[in-house]
Amino acid sequence: MTRTKILITGASAGLGAAMARDFASKGRDVALCARRLPALEALRAELVAAHPGITVAVRALDVDDHPAVPRVFDELRNELGGLDRVIVNAGLGKGAVLGSGRADANIATATTNFVSALAQAEAALEIFRAQNSGHLVLVSSMSAVRGLPGKKAAYSASKAGLAALGEALAIELAKSPIAVTTLLPGFIATDMAAKAGDARMVAPLDKGVAAMVGAIEKEQRRACVPRWPWRLIDVVLPLLPGAVVARIG
Template sequence: MTRQKILITGASSGLGAGMAREFARRGRDLALCARRTENLVALRTELLAAHPGITVAVRGLDVDDHAAVPKVFDELRAELGGLDRVIVNAGLGKGARIGTGRADANIATATTNFVSALAQTEAAMSIFREQKAGHLVLISSMSAVRGLPGKKAAYAASKAGLTALGEGLAIELRGTPIKVTTVQPGYIATDMSGRAGDTTLLTPLDKGVAAMVAAIEHETVRASVPQWPWRVFGAVMPLLPRALMARIS
């Protein structure tokens, strides 16, 4: 099945913009939203110049404004004439060691990555239940596989919650025309990964996005991307002793 009309949140840069470029190359119509509307407008101009046969709708959206999320989704749905797939991608990578005076950073990350993702999921699922079809995609992280120490603790916990949400929905909706995919990327080269200092096993953005889009198109229930080495890491990480995990900071 071709999901022609695709909404992507957090589409102004990084993985969101990368996925928008790849889906545009495949001829899909796009609804793009993010806080930085000037980046969205520039991206729309770029995509329409390269692929004049597609439709690209853009809206400013702060996903932490939970009341605005369903309104913006409905506006974009109306402009595109429907939505076949919603990719919940907007996220934060801030964090500090818990109890060191930076509760604001950890709470902001947990709010955006889980509570605001839940708000987006509610809005998307409301549309899909009404039309009795659709594909929900949650962009989680390989950090969801195992609790991480130090400044990554809140981030990993927020992504673990998102993965659990996707799993619960996938179980509930099995055998129905509403599909759910949870994508767990490893370290992919974006501004967020650069700020976090994650350079080990870093995957170039184009390769990482290609792996993500391939998993999304296959509508895999859960995918670690790129498969090598992250599928192996996903199997091994829960088995590692805590003393070894403690070296990750």
């Protein structure tokens, strides 16, 4: 099935903006939301200039403003004339060692990456259940595969929660017309990845996003992207001794 009307959150930069460019190049209509409206408007101008036949709708949205999420999703659906795929991409990567006096950073990351993602899934699924079709995509992380220590603890826990939510929804909706995909990206060349990982393991943005879009288009239930080396890491990481994992924090 070709999904032609796609909503992406966190679309003003990074993976969200890159996915918007990829889908627009395929002739899809896109609805884009993020906190920074001027960045979205610039992206809309770029996409419409490059692909005159598509519709690009934009709205400012702070996903931590949970009551605003369904309202903005409804507005974007109305402007596009429907929605058949929602990509829950907005997220935070900041964090600190627990108990070090930076609870604010950890709570913000946990809120945006899980609670606010839940709010987005609620809004998307309300639309999909009403129309009896749709595709929900949750952008988790390879950090969800194993609890990571130190400053990565809250981040990995939040992404693990999101991955568990995706698994639960995929099971629940397996026999329905609603598809659910959970993506677990490894290090892809964005500002967040540049601070998080070994440069030798960071995939170029175009390669990483192509892998993400490929898995989304196939509507895979769970996908580690890019496949290499992350599918191998998906198998190996849960088996590593704690002493080895401790050095990752």
